[in-house]
Amino acid sequence: MGGRWVMTVPIAPELSRAELADRQDERLVETVERAYENVPFYRELLDDHGVSPGDIDGIDDIGKLPMTTKTAFREEYPDGLFAVADEDIIRIHASSGTTGKPKVVGYTDDDLERWAAVVARSLDAAGVEPGDTVQNAYGYGLFTGGLGLHDGIERLGATVVPMGGGNTARQLTMLQDMESDALSCTPSYCLYLADCAEEQGLDPRDLPLSTVIIGAEPFTDPMREEIEAALDVTAIDIYGLSEIMGPGVAMECAAAQDGLHVWEGHFYPEIIDPDTGETLPPGETGELVLTTLTKEAQPILRYRTGDITHLYEDDCECGRTAVRMGNVTGRTDDLLIVRGVNVYASQIEEIMVGIDDIAPHYRIDLRREDSLDTMDITVEPHERSETTPAELRAAIDERLDDQLNVSPDSIDVVEPGTIERTEVGKVKRVFDHR
Known part of the structure; x- marks a missing residue:
């Protein structure tokens, strides 16, 4: 124009x-x-x-x-x-x-x-x-x-x-x-x-x-x-x-x-x-x-x-x-405390997006079971990725443990496009069920 x-x-x-x-x-x-x-x-x-x-x-x-x-x-x-x-x-x-x-x-x-x-x-x-x-x-x-x-x-x-x-x-x-x-x-x-x-x-x-x-x-x-x-x-x-x-x-x-x-x-x-x-x-x-x-x-x-x-x-x-x-890098009211370890959601995001084979779409589900906090992570592989789900889970688990001293209870790798996208408003990635 x-x-x-x-x-x-x-x-x-x-x-x-x-x-x-x-x-x-x-x-x-x-x-x-x-x-x-x-x-x-x-x-x-x-x-x-x-x-x-x-x-x-x-x-x-x-x-x-x-x-x-x-x-x-x-x-x-x-x-x-x-x-x-x-x-x-x-x-x-x-x-x-x-x-x-x-x-x-x-x-x-x-x-x-x-x-x-x-x-x-x-x-x-x-x-x-x-x-x-x-x-x-x-x-x-x-x-x-x-x-x-x-x-x-x-x-x-x-x-x-x-x-x-x-x-x-x-x-x-x-x-x-x-x-x-x-x-x-x-x-x-x-x-x-x-x-x-x-x-x-x-x-x-x-x-x-x-x-x-x-x-x-x-x-x-x-x-x-x-x-x-x-x-x-x-x-x-x-x-x-x-x-x-x-x-x-x-x-x-x-x-x-x-x-x-x-x-x-x-x-x-x-x-x-x-x-x-x-x-x-x-x-x-x-x-x-x-x-x-x-x-x-x-x-x-x-x-x-x-x-x-x-x-x-x-x-x-x-x-x-x-x-x-x-x-x-985080918010004081968005601090996640999982089994005594303090971590911000943005720190997890940086690790997720930093892994080449993972798409920039994920969700974190926090729950409490028998007085203990649990964290489940769901991610999508890049469509171009040839890495197996087991290899992706291992890479995420290793980086979270090395960099944040956090170990999720489960890591679910789903098909590309499975995780809901946000078309209007701010995206929600952390779902706290506690």
Whole structure:
């Protein structure tokens, strides 16, 4: 879809670390004042901890602030965390609420402008250019993924094809007919789409795509390699969560594909020990904590995301100065404890996808029998694999034991295509029956 006139939108210039620190100091002071003065929950929380806005002079004081957990969203449901009047709320999003009341988030007009700007900045980092065509296969509606990416694509000056999730046959048709340069979707759906293309007699590597924007699910390096090989694309990781803004909190750059730049002028990151709450230095792995610095409708102080990662401040070859976070390796609430051994599902995934003869589709079933936890794993071999099921089971068992000190109770190797695919929404791989 080339040859058209495109109005480009300037991407925010890179700031030096000193300039960024000054901006963070100023914005944190404003955010704490806004939260204290306009959100009764935060006024009571800070008072209970003996902290007042006057105690916060900048980022160096952020450790004085108490942390926010997802419980606050449920206890203050639906709008108890809003800092503006109802008439100033322009949009509402919410989580699925599958584990209780949904987490409701609100946005002012300025919030939506800033959100579009950080997503445009993220897409620029991914190598998407004004004039490109981006097919958006994230779900539209209360989920932040669809509309969040949509507005950022338009803000960048690219063309958006708002497909939403599912309807894979039409997704493939539109990818070809619109000559889409980029696709945004979950990693599991990306692989599902490649499988569907092959079922239709199409070589997925012949699709016009050059970039896929991957998010909303754990994304390991072996899965990236699988996606890039299946579609002949560059796969770029995007990170976000509704409680903070939505997609675009952090973004991997195409130049390095080594960690995600956190847009620190809007979202201040910390890493804490998930057990003690102690702030950890750069490079150490722990739980990611985020503070909004520019959110008007719903300022959030030190939100415990539950995501396990680390931060590093090394210079990036792309020239961006924003700190980078590593890939999320697990969640504090997704920790599996099997017969006394702690393991994250993403660690198992990395091993599964890292075995060449295994397709990137699997499921883990956890049960309790006679007061003991059991773990059963079901996998599919690659259609190209000539390895026997017994050899695959032995390879999985050996790697799990060597790398994680975990031995599953059973490993079932089923025919390709047996394990249910997810066409809409996030894939579910762990089924806890305990």
